[in-house]
Amino acid sequence: MKMQTNPSTRIRTERRTVIRNYIRLYLLLIRTSVRSRMQYRFNFAFGTVLAAIIQLSEFLMVAIVLAKFGAVRGWSMYEVGYLFALMTLAKTLYRTFGNEVHNLERYLVEGELDQLLTKPLPVLLSLMPRGFRLMPGELLQSGAILTWAMGAMMRSGQITWWAIPQTLFAVFTGGLILFAIGMATAACGFWTTRISMLQNMTEDAAQTAARYPLTLYPGWMSGLMLTAIPVGLVSYVPALYILRGELGVWVFPLLAAASCLAVLLALAFWRFGISKYQSTGS
Amino acid sequence: MISFRSNTRLYLALASKAYARNIQYRSSHLLHNFASAAFGYLYACIWIGLGRDHSLGEYGTHGMMQYITFTQTSLWVASFTTVGLGIPQSVRTGQISLDLMRPVHLFPHLMAKEWGQIAYQFLYKSIPIYLVMLLALGLTPVDGGRTLPIALLALAGSAYMGICMGYMIGVSALWTTESSWLHWSNQALMNLLAGFFIPLQWLPVWLQQIAWASPYPFMLYAPTQFYLGKGNPLNLLGTLAWCIVLTICCLLLTRVMRRKVEVQGG
Numbered sequence: 001m002k003m004q005t006n007p008s009t010r011i012r013t014e015r016r017t018v019i020r021n022y023i024r025l026y027l028l029l030i031r032t033s034v035r036s037r038m039q040y041r042f043n044f045a046f047g048t049v050l051a052a053i054i055q056l057s058e059f060l061m062v063a064i065v066l067a068k069f070g071a072v073r074g075w076s077m078y079e080v081g082y083l084f085a086l087m088t089l090a091k092t093l094y095r096t097f098g099n100e101v102h103n104l105e106r107y108l109v110e111g112e113l114d115q116l117l118t119k120p121l122p123v124l125l126s127l128m129p130r131g132f133r134l135m136p137g138e139l140l141q142s143g144a145i146l147t148w149a150m151g152a153m154m155r156s157g158q159i160t161w162w163a164i165p166q167t168l169f170a171v172f173t174g175g176l177i178l179f180a181i182g183m184a185t186a187a188c189g190f191w192t193t194r195i196s197m198l199q200n201m202t203e204d205a206a207q208t209a210a211r212y213p214l215t216l217y218p219g220w221m222s223g224l225m226l227t228a229i230p231v232g233l234v235s236y237v238p239a240l241y242i243l244r245g246e247l248g249v250w251v252f253p254l255l256a257a258a259s260c261l262a263v264l265l266a267l268a269f270w271r272f273g274i275s276k277y278q279s280t281g282s
Numbered sequence: 283m284i285s286f287r288s289n290t291r292l293y294l295a296l297a298s299k300a301y302a303r304n305i306q307y308r309s310s311h312l313l314h315n316f317a318s319a320a321f322g323y324l325y326a327c328i329w330i331g332l333g334r335d336h337s338l339g340e341y342g343t344h345g346m347m348q349y350i351t352f353t354q355t356s357l358w359v360a361s362f363t364t365v366g367l368g369i370p371q372s373v374r375t376g377q378i379s380l381d382l383m384r385p386v387h388l389f390p391h392l393m394a395k396e397w398g399q400i401a402y403q404f405l406y407k408s409i410p411i412y413l414v415m416l417l418a419l420g421l422t423p424v425d426g427g428r429t430l431p432i433a434l435l436a437l438a439g440s441a442y443m444g445i446c447m448g449y450m451i452g453v454s455a456l457w458t459t460e461s462s463w464l465h466w467s468n469q470a471l472m473n474l475l476a477g478f479f480i481p482l483q484w485l486p487v488w489l490q491q492i493a494w495a496s497p498y499p500f501m502l503y504a505p506t507q508f509y510l511g512k513g514n515p516l517n518l519l520g521t522l523a524w525c526i527v528l529t530i531c532c533l534l535l536t537r538v539m540r541r542k543v544e545v546q547g548g
Contacts, residue, residue, distance in 0.1 A: 043459050050463040054470040060489070061479055065328075068484050069336045200317035209324050216331030221324075 022125060029129030037134070044134075051137030059084055059145060062211060073215045079243055081149035084211045086167065086235040088142035090174030091207060092135050098179045100131035102203070104186040105195045114279050123274060159243060166242045169252060173259040174234035178207070180262035181229060183270055190273035206231040233258050289386050293394035300398025304406075315407055319414040322354030325479055326419055341481065345510065347419045352433070352509045353478045353502050355412040358403040360440035360501045361472050365465045367392040367445070369452025378456075379543055388539075389449060389532050396445045425511050432518075433509035439521035440501040446528035447497075453535045456542050471496075477503035497524040 037044055062084050066077040075083075095102065107113040107127070119126050146167070153159045185202045189195040210231040214222040226232040233255060241251040326347050333343030341349060369392070372378040381388055416422065423430065447468060455461040473479060475489075475498035482493055482503050493499050500521045507513035 040459060046458055047463045050467045053467050057470040057474040060474055064480055064485055064489075065332070067486070068480075069332055071335075073331060073335065197314045197317045200314075201320055205317070205321050205324050208321075212328060212331075217324075217327050221327065 022121075025121070026125060026129055029126075030132045033129050033132040034134065048137040051135065052141050055088065055138055055141035059141070073213050075213045078149040078152045079239065080212065081145050082153070082243060083213065083235045083239055085142045085146035085149060086170060086174065086239065087207055087211050087231075088138060089146065089171045090178055090234050092138040092142065093171060093175030094178040094182060095138075096133050096135055098128060098182055099133045100127045101179070101186050102182050102199070103131060104189050105193070108189050108193045108195075111279060113277070124270070153243065163242050166238070166252070170234075170238035170242065170255065173255040174238070176259035177230055177234050177262050178203075180259070180266040181206070181231070183263075183266040187266070187270040187273035190277040202229050207234075210235050230258065230262065289390070292386060293390060296391065296394040297398035297401070300395040301402045302398075304399060304402040312406065312410065315410045315414065318354065318358070318407065319411045319418065322350055322411065322415050323418055325354065326350045326415070339484070341510075344421075347421060348424055348510060349481065349506055350479070351412065351415040351419065351421060352506045354415060355408045356437055356440065356502055356505060357472075357478070358407040358411070359400055359437050360444045360476075360505075361469060362403065363396055363444050363448040364399060365448070366452025366455055366461050367396055367448045369449070370455035370461045373455040382540060382543060387536070389536055392449060392452075393445050396448065397441075400441050400445075424509055429509050429511045432513070432515070433505045436500075436505035436508050436513070436518060436521055439518070439525055440505055442525050443497050443501055443521075443528055446525070446532050449532050450528075450535060453539050456539060472498060472501065475499065476501045477506065497528065500524055 059081075062080060063077070066072065066080055071077070072080055100107075101124070104113075104127075107116070113123070116123050116126050150159065150163060150167070154161070154163070181202055182199075185198050186195060188198055192198075206225060206229045209217065209221070210225060214225060214232050214236045217225075222232065226237070237247070237251060238255060240246040241248070329338065329346040329350060330343055332338065333346065338346050369378065372381055381391070384391065448465075451461055451464045451468060454464055475482075475493040475496055477493075477499060482490055482499055485493065500517065504513060504517045504521060507517070
């Protein structure tokens with residue numbers, strides 16, 4: 001005799017199976033993407049070394065300013081190093097998984113997005129694994145700067161071992177926030193096709209700005225970086241609590257809520273944008 | 283033997299076509315200028331913020347605002363050239379074999395196109411960004427603009443060096459699929475060693491030595507010093523010397539490239 005199941009339970013089970021299948025497929029696509037990159041080992045190693053040089057030169061720009069002037073608005077060299085490393089790690093997390101979202105313009109201009117729309121998968125799911133990027137150069141570089149900065153602050157007693165899990169949490173929420181900003185910016189491309197100019201402001205300029213304490217900027221600019229383009233939540237706000245004990249422990253639930261909200265809003269905007277998308281034609 | 287001189291009209295035509303192609307998108311590019319000026323404003327804000335707590339040496343806060351205004355403006359001439367002068371794309375599509383077969387040398391051919399692009403960028407990007415930044419920061423041209431001619435002369439040398447470096451990066455596409463990384467590395471080194479954000483005399487001595495052993499300081503730092511009225515005219519000789527060295531490198535690389543190129547598929 002067949003067992004009668006509750007319809008809502010059945011729907012839940014089906015939904016769970018679908019999500020499990022999506023995750024399995026996502027991992028499979030990532031494996032394929034990594035394997036294809038590894039066909040060109042020299043290129044991969046070459047790109048990794050150059051990425052590390054780029055990171056190093058970017059950090060040197062910040063470090064030289066600090067070495068010359070000592071502190072930035074009361075933030076020591078180690079604290080600013082921490083801000084830099086936190087932002088770079090969060091960006092690495094975002095670009096490792098969401099690089100193709102950042103590169104959406106290419107798909108829009110060349111009409112490749114139309115192919116993805118014909119697949120029986122959500123566009124994001126078929127888009128993201130295509131450009132899964134291993135970024136060991138950035139990871140090593142920012143990891144080394146973070147270790148150096150946190151090591152020095154631990155030795156001086158400014159922070160304790162507790163700062164390590166707190167920092168990892170901030171990297172994770174920061175990665176989500178940057179992904180949300182990147183996705184919302186990319187979604188504008190469904191109307192405008194070209195998004196590089198917008199990305200220059202919402203991603204490149206904003207991330208560069210958040211490597212320094214926000215007190216350095218005029219009030220309207222730091223306000224913008226805490227609300228409309230919330231890069232301040234990636235590095236500055238967590239650093240205020242983790243390094244300086246300012247604000248309060250409520251910073252962590254705030255970061256979790258803000259990152260989830262940012263992703264949900266960006267996802268809703270993405271869905272709305274894709275419903276309005278018109279192909280660029282052939 | 284491919285003649286350089288007899289093709290002057292061709293090179294002029296290539297440059298003007300590249301200029302005309304870009305001009306079709308000028309309204310969209312003008313929007314782009316807003317983003318670039320925002321970047322410049324951000325860097326200026328960093329120096330303004332630092333200037334509140336520290337004296338900024340021989341420049342002062344006002345001088346650093348002028349410094350950043352000029353370097354941000356100059357990037358569109360000296361640094362933001364076409365990635366690898368379009369060679370990586372030609373390598374991918376196989377077009378490179380046809381380009382090498384043409385009865386014109388590849389280097390001046392691509393250089394002519396890039397000059398058209400740079401002329402466009404100077405008129406429609408550098409100048410508007412310069413004006414926007416002057417307005418946003420409440421500045422006026424240094425010395426009533428009297429330093430501009432020599433600064434622009436040095437900047438023309440920077441543009442030539444930028445073209446040569448772009449060409450060499452482009453040629454590397456014959457050996458690696460990652461030549462875009464070389465482009466980005468070049469940009470990063472430009473920011474650091476050309477004195478885009480930090481004047482070279484503030485770098486540690488070891489880094490200053492590395493910088494001055496490379497062409498980078500002549501690409502941004504030297505023109506900016508001229509603009510600020512602090513430049514030594516002898517620095518123009520350094521620009522000239524690097525232009526000659528880089529030209530020789532490009533010509534030698536083209537020779538190697540001719541032997542390396544292979545066509546795949548059919």
